Amino acid sequence: xAKDIFKNLKDKxxxxxxxxxxxxxxxxxxxxxxxxxxxxxxxxxxIQSMNKDDIDKAIMNSKDAQLLWQEVPVNRRSDILxxxxxILYEKAEELAEMLxxxxxxxxxxxxxxxxxSADYIRFTADAAKSLEGETIPGDSFPGTKKNxxxxxxxxxxxxxxxxxxxxYPVNLSVSKVAPALMAGNSVVLKPxxxxxxxxxxxxxxxxxxxxxxxxxxxxxxxGSEIGDYSVTHKEVDFINFTGSTEVxxxxxxxxxxxxxxxxxxxxxxxxxxxxxxxxxTVDNIVSGAYSYSGQRCTxxxxxxxxxxxxxxxxxxxxDKISKLKVGDPREEGVVITPLINKKSADFVMSLMEDADKxxxxxxxxxxxxxxxxYPTLYDNVTLDMRLAWEEPxxxxxxxxxxxxxxxxxxxxxxxxxxxQSSVFTKDIDKAFYIASKLEVGxxxxxxxxxxxxxxxxxxxxxxxxxxxxxxxxxxxxxxRPKAVVFNLNNVE
Numbered sequence: 001x002a003k004d005i006f007k008n009l010k011d012k013x014x015x016x017x018x019x020x021x022x023x024x025x026x027x028x029x030x031x032x033x034x035x036x037x038x039x040x041x042x043x044x045x046x047i048q049s050m051n052k053d054d055i056d057k058a059i060m061n062s063k064d065a066q067l068l069w070q071e072v073p074v075n076r077r078s079d080i081l082x083x084x085x086x087i088l089y090e091k092a093e094e095l096a097e098m099l100x101x102x103x104x105x106x107x108x109x110x111x112x113x114x115x116x117s118a119d120y121i122r123f124t125a126d127a128a129k130s131l132e133g134e135t136i137p138g139d140s141f142p143g144t145k146k147n148x149x150x151x152x153x154x155x156x157x158x159x160x161x162x163x164x165x166x167x168y169p170v171n172l173s174v175s176k177v178a179p180a181l182m183a184g185n186s187v188v189l190k191p192x193x194x195x196x197x198x199x200x201x202x203x204x205x206x207x208x209x210x211x212x213x214x215x216x217x218x219x220x221x222x223g224s225e226i227g228d229y230s231v232t233h234k235e236v237d238f239i240n241f242t243g244s245t246e247v248x249x250x251x252x253x254x255x256x257x258x259x260x261x262x263x264x265x266x267x268x269x270x271x272x273x274x275x276x277x278x279x280x281t282v283d284n285i286v287s288g289a290y291s292y293s294g295q296r297c298t299x300x301x302x303x304x305x306x307x308x309x310x311x312x313x314x315x316x317x318x319d320k321i322s323k324l325k326v327g328d329p330r331e332e333g334v335v336i337t338p339l340i341n342k343k344s345a346d347f348v349m350s351l352m353e354d355a356d357k358x359x360x361x362x363x364x365x366x367x368x369x370x371x372x373x374y375p376t377l378y379d380n381v382t383l384d385m386r387l388a389w390e391e392p393x394x395x396x397x398x399x400x401x402x403x404x405x406x407x408x409x410x411x412x413x414x415x416x417x418x419x420q421s422s423v424f425t426k427d428i429d430k431a432f433y434i435a436s437k438l439e440v441g442x443x444x445x446x447x448x449x450x451x452x453x454x455x456x457x458x459x460x461x462x463x464x465x466x467x468x469x470x471x472x473x474x475x476x477x478x479x480r481p482k483a484v485v486f487n488l489n490n491v492e
Contacts (some may be wrong), residue, residue: 009200014045016196018054018220019203021061022213027054033222035197038104038338038371039329047196049221052229058188058217059235062159065214066186070156072212077182078125083209084178085125088118091205095170098198103166104337105292106329117174117202120454120471127455127471128182138485147489154479156184157259158237161230163223165242166340167295169195170202172263175454176240177206177216179474185238189218190230192243194340196220223247231255238478242297245417245463252466261467261477264460265391266297266419268449269412271434272305272313273405276424280446282316284422285397288448290324290375293336294395295344297464298420298449301391302381303399304408310401314379317399318363321375336395338371345371348394352376354386360398389415405434413439418461420449441465 008024010016015032017024031049036042048054069077088095096110105113131154138148162176169191180187191199203218219230231239231251241251242263252260270285272278288300305313326336339345349368355378356362365376373394381388381398388398388411402408412421422444423434435443441459444450451458458469467477 009204010045014043016045016047016200016220018048018050018058019200019207019216019218020058020214021065021217022207024204027051029054033193033220035102035194037101038194038340039101044102045197047193047200047220050219050226051221052226055219055226055230055233058219059159059161059230059233061214062186062188062217063235065212066156066158066184069181069186069212069215070184072184074128074182077184078129080209080211081121081125081178081182084206084211085118085121087205087208088114088121092118095198095201098201099170100329102198103169103195103340104329105167106334106337107332109292110329113168113171116452116454117171120171120174121178123455124178124182124471124475128179128475131472131475147487149486149488151484151486152481153484154183154476155482156479158185159235160185160187160238160240160478161190161233161236162187163190163231163239163241163243164192164195164199166192166195167292168242169198172242173199173202175469175474176242179471180238180240180478181211181215183475183479185478186215187217188230188236189216190223190226191218191220193220193222227251228254231258240474240478248465249463259477261469261474262465263297263458263469264419264463264465265417266299266449266460266464267301267389267391267415267417268298268420268422268440269408269415270300270303270422270424270448271408271412272303272309273423273425273427273430274306274308275426276309277426277446278309278313278316281313281424282320284424284446284448285317286320286324288422288450289397290321290335290395293339293373294397295340295393298451299393300397300422300448302388303397304402304411305399307401307403310379310399314363314377314399317377317397321377321397322364324375326372326374336372336375339373339394340371342371344393345373348373348392348396351387351390351392351396352378355381355398358382358385360385360387365396383411391417405430409434409437413437416463419464420444420460422447422449 032046099110133153160180164173329337
């Protein structure tokens with residue numbers, strides 16, 4: 001079991017330590033946060049609530065370690081990351097068990113998260129080798145003689161502060177840590193409060209693989225207590241954050257002259273035209289909207305369907321959603337599991353109450369047991385309802401009926417968010433017309449919104465983020481070009 005394999009992380013009282021300079025140490029703050037499982041509400045352990053002195057210590061240690069790590073050849077960095085991937089594959093079952101209990105993710109998805117993370121690391125280790133520099137002749141620019149050549153390489157930024165979210169505490173930590181390390185940076189990983197234990201196990205995997213001391217340190221504690229201090233720390237050179245739009249905006253507002261990569265919220269629309277294959281459409285919408293109970297930034301969060309096919313689509317969606325298995329994530333085939341906490345469940349229910357009050361038609365669901373919200377589908381949702389605009393982060397989906405393609409585009413673009421959208425149609429001309437008009441980072445044609453494959457660019461516009469992710473793009477974001485110009489007529 002995970003607790004036996006990673007025994008160095010915690011003491012006999014289930015107090016989880018933090019990785020510092022290659023060892024697991026306990027903070028001197030004497031403060032802790034209890035982590036309860038949303039599955040059975042049993043306590044899983046305590047994480048440390050670190051203070052400012054702890055943060056200073058971790059960041060300064062990473063700063064010193066980075067000066068040595070940047071001198072390590074890329075092929076050597078790659079070897080270490082490949083060992084990390086090997087361990088993740090080997091320990092996937094144990095790590096998945098922790099994920100399942102800590103964030104109520106169904107077991108199949110938990111194993112997939114670990115394996116995908118290992119694949120991400122392997123690809124990153126290889127991709128970094130191909131990020132070669134370039135030479136630029138000066139005479140390619142008008143008026144410049146042949147006596148200048150610019151040698152352009154990429155160099156690390158320094159210390160990367162990686163802040164990961166509860167819904168993918170392993171994968172969305174890996175997507176920050178691995179590219180940062182391959183670029184030559186050191187990393188201070190700040191995991192989510194709920195999800196921290198899983199992320200700490202991940203840090204130990206890097207440690208076990210032989211990552212030099214201090215190149216990866218961890219800090220734990222509530223963002224409300226250490227967040228501002230961490231992101232504004234003068235020795236942090238780059239912030240890579242995944243989380244809510246509200247927190248992302250706050251980070252952007254208080255950091256000055258510090259590069260950011262922000263992955264924030266979404267209100268992804270599935271636009272369904274008259275000629276769409278409705279069976280394929282329904283499969284993608286249900287999978288996209290309800291996987292991990294809708295707690296994904298790329299979840300389908302509203303359906304914009306042409307009136308002529310809306311009745312048929314609604315009936316097909318209702319039938320498929322009503323068959324989704326609900327309950328304990330440890331049980332085979334369960335898709336809908338308890339939401340991460342009571343606050344999340346309360347918010348989803350508030351959206352239902354607003355929709356009910358304003359006349360939406362409940363087709364399926366609408367029930368709640370504790371933090372478990374049953375998969376819910378509403379039809380005849382109108383634009384005065386909160387459900388049309390707010391990100392639920394839960395298993396609830398609105399159907400909004402439309403009369404034209406341009407109406408669908410206008411509704412989609414009126415959102416503050418701009419992560420992804422889907423278009424379901426057999427008409428490639430209409431698909432590309434809509435795609436060209438949508439104000440989002442990615443448009444999926446006849447497929448649900450999703451992150452990946454991980455070497456594709458992944459980005460949001462408007463309130464959905466800042467910067468570009470995807471393996472090569474992430475490496476480039478956490479490094480910078482450096483030019484050395486040779487003036488040949490001055491060299492003997």
